[in-house]
Amino acid sequence: xxxxxxxxxxxxxxxxxxxREGTKKWTRTVKAEERSPASRxxxxxxxxxxxxxxxxxxxxxxxxxxxxxxSGNDTLPANARQIMYAARPHIQKVTGxxxxxxxxxxxxxxxxxxxxxxxxxxxxxxxxxxxxxxxxESFGVGTLEVRDYLAGLREPDLVAAALAQAxxxxxxxxxxxxxxxxxxxxxxxxxxxAAQIAERFDLAIMSTKGMSVTAARALADEMxxxxxxxxxxxxxxxxxxxxxxxxxxxxxxxxEFQHSITVIDLGLSxxxxxxxxxxxxxxxxPKADKDALIANLRENGASEAEIVxxxxxxxxxxxxxxxxxxxxxxxxxxxxxxxKLKKAGxxxxxxxxxxxAEVYVGMQRGRRLQEAVDDLxxxxxxxxxxxxxxxxxxxxxxxxxxxxxxxxxxxxxxxGER
Numbered sequence: 001x002x003x004x005x006x007x008x009x010x011x012x013x014x015x016x017x018x019x020r021e022g023t024k025k026w027t028r029t030v031k032a033e034e035r036s037p038a039s040r041x042x043x044x045x046x047x048x049x050x051x052x053x054x055x056x057x058x059x060x061x062x063x064x065x066x067x068x069x070x071s072g073n074d075t076l077p078a079n080a081r082q083i084m085y086a087a088r089p090h091i092q093k094v095t096g097x098x099x100x101x102x103x104x105x106x107x108x109x110x111x112x113x114x115x116x117x118x119x120x121x122x123x124x125x126x127x128x129x130x131x132x133x134x135x136x137e138s139f140g141v142g143t144l145e146v147r148d149y150l151a152g153l154r155e156p157d158l159v160a161a162a163l164a165q166a167x168x169x170x171x172x173x174x175x176x177x178x179x180x181x182x183x184x185x186x187x188x189x190x191x192x193x194a195a196q197i198a199e200r201f202d203l204a205i206m207s208t209k210g211m212s213v214t215a216a217r218a219l220a221d222e223m224x225x226x227x228x229x230x231x232x233x234x235x236x237x238x239x240x241x242x243x244x245x246x247x248x249x250x251x252x253x254x255x256e257f258q259h260s261i262t263v264i265d266l267g268l269s270x271x272x273x274x275x276x277x278x279x280x281x282x283x284x285x286p287k288a289d290k291d292a293l294i295a296n297l298r299e300n301g302a303s304e305a306e307i308v309x310x311x312x313x314x315x316x317x318x319x320x321x322x323x324x325x326x327x328x329x330x331x332x333x334x335x336x337x338x339x340k341l342k343k344a345g346x347x348x349x350x351x352x353x354x355x356x357a358e359v360y361v362g363m364q365r366g367r368r369l370q371e372a373v374d375d376l377x378x379x380x381x382x383x384x385x386x387x388x389x390x391x392x393x394x395x396x397x398x399x400x401x402x403x404x405x406x407x408x409x410x411x412x413x414x415x416g417e418r
Contacts, residue, residue, distance in 0.1 A: 058094040059108045062087045067120055070329040077121045077190035080105040081326035082333075085279060123190040128208030130219065131189075133177050133198035136170060141208055146215040150222050156355065166362035173227040176202070178349050180220060181341075183207040184235040184244050185325050188333070195334045201341050202349045203232075217248060217255045225259035232344060234337065237268040238283060238310070238322030239297060246300035266340040268325060270306040276336070278327040282319035290314060387413075 066086035071078040084104040091099050113120060128141040130149070139145045153172035170176040181203045188207070192198060198205055208216055220231045233248060235241035247255075249263045273280070285293065290311070297307055310320040328336060350356075387393070390413070397409040 053094050055091060055095055055097070055099065055103070055108060056111070058091040059087060059104070059112060061094065062090040063109070063112050064118075066090075067122070071121065072329065072331040074120070076194050076330040076334070077123050078330055079123055079185075079187045079191065079326055080109055081187065081324070082329065083109060083122065085324070085327045086329070089279070121190065123187055128186065128206075128216065129189075130204065130206040130216075131198065132170075132172075132204050133202055134170075136176055136204075137172075141206060141216050141219070143215045143218075146219045150219065153223065153226070156351075166359070166366040168359055173204070173223065173229055175349065175351050175355065177204045177229070178202050179230050179232055179344075179346050180204045180206055180224060181232045181234065182216070182220070182248065183325075184233075184241060188325075191330050191333065197334070197337065197341075200348075201346045203341075203346065214255045217257070220248065221257050221259055221261060224261040230262040230264050230344070232264050232266055232341070232346070234266045234325065234340070235268065236322065236324045237270065237273055237306070238324075239293060239320060241268065241322075242297055242300035242302050264344045265301060266337075266344065268323060268336075270303070270309050272336060273309075273323045276328065276332055278323050280321045280323050282313070282317060283322045284317075284319045285314075286318055288318075293320070 063083075066083050067078060068074060069086045070082040081101065084099075084101060088099050088104070091104075109122065112118075113122065129138065130141050130146075131138040137149065139149060149172075154174070156175035157169045168175065177198075179201075181197075183205065184207070186207050192205060197203065206216060206219070223229070224231050231248065233245050235244050245263075245265050251257055272278075294307055294311065297310070302310075310322065312321060314320055325333065390410075393413055394406055394409045397412065398404060398406065401409075
């Protein structure tokens with residue numbers, strides 16, 4: 001006997017409902033993989049691996065090895081993201097899940113350090129800042145801070161010799177640094193300090209988090225032009241890195257350069273990535289126009305080979321490949337940066353003859369004054385006789401004035417013997 005039409009429709013609706021309910025999780029998974037294509041491979045691993053390994057357990061297995069690798073066996077500071085790059089392949093392989101950068105740097109790594117009580121030299125990202133070499137000026141890269149700094153730029157001041165040696169005070173490039181190094185990333189401060197990059201190359205170092213702020217461009221525009229010094233750029237190998245290089249060399253809607261300055265792009269380049277075998281990752285562009293992305297990269301200086309590398313999987317994954325500066329270990333980063341600086345012709349500062357002569361005279365005067373003081377001090381020391389009743393005289397003064405300290409009482413006795 002045939003089913004009634006209403007009953008057939010009801011049965012079909014029930015079947016459809018069961019299917020929809022049963023595929024909800026699968027639909028969420030597919031959508032998640034569309035947002036992050038790399039997670040497809042992790043799904044396969046999850047389905048085939050033995051269950052039960054957590055991120056924390058996997059991190060514990062590799063954390064020390066990762067830190068020692070990027071820190072040069074604990075001889076240099078290590079950025080938290082550098083450690084993440086070294087540890088991530090193992091953690092993702094063991095867990096079968098994609099590891100978020102922020103979860104590693106803000107949770108897994110701090111928790112491991114706290115729980116194991118290791119004394120590692122791990123550094124974290126900070127806000128953008130500018131620092132002169134040789135213990136000079138340092139300030140946050142903000143509009144008001146940059147304005148005040150530019151207003152205070154001056155020639156070196158010679159502090160005349162008195163009873164101490166003459167010395168030179170500087171504020172700004174003159175007599176202090178011959179180039180400005182802009183680093184896209186924050187967090188390399190301690191590493192650069194440990195390697196004495198600023199001091200050995202007479203460099204000022206400026207960094208911001210991500211795209212260069214208007215204040216950073218204004219600072220480079222005014223200072224690099226006024227003192228005829230180059231701006232050196234170190235950035236990630238990705239679209240953002242090339243865009244940063246572009247905004248520091250040409251006018252944009254937000255900032256128009258007032259001067260023509262020398263800009264030298266240090267990279268990271270495809271040649272660097274391949275030479276060091278650095279790990280690449282995907283940066284997703286779900287709605288971006290491929291032709292527009294490529295045109296922007298060309299405009300900002302990317303080579304055709306670099307564009308091919310970045311867009312190799314774009315049509316399949318809607319993602320470009322990228323490599324961060326943090327993908328290098330600390331020894332790799334320092335060696336890479338030193339090569340780039342030497343190739344760019346960065347040299348130590350030696351002032352002109354006029355300033356050298358002024359400082360030379362001041363320092364000679366200080367040396368001779370010090371010698372004269374030392375000779376006089378030797379003569380005076382031979383004529384000083386210490387009173388035998390010194391303790392009694394100090395005790396008497398303290399009894400008369402209980403608030404006075406012994407050394408103040410002693411000073412009064414000495415002054416009274418003039």
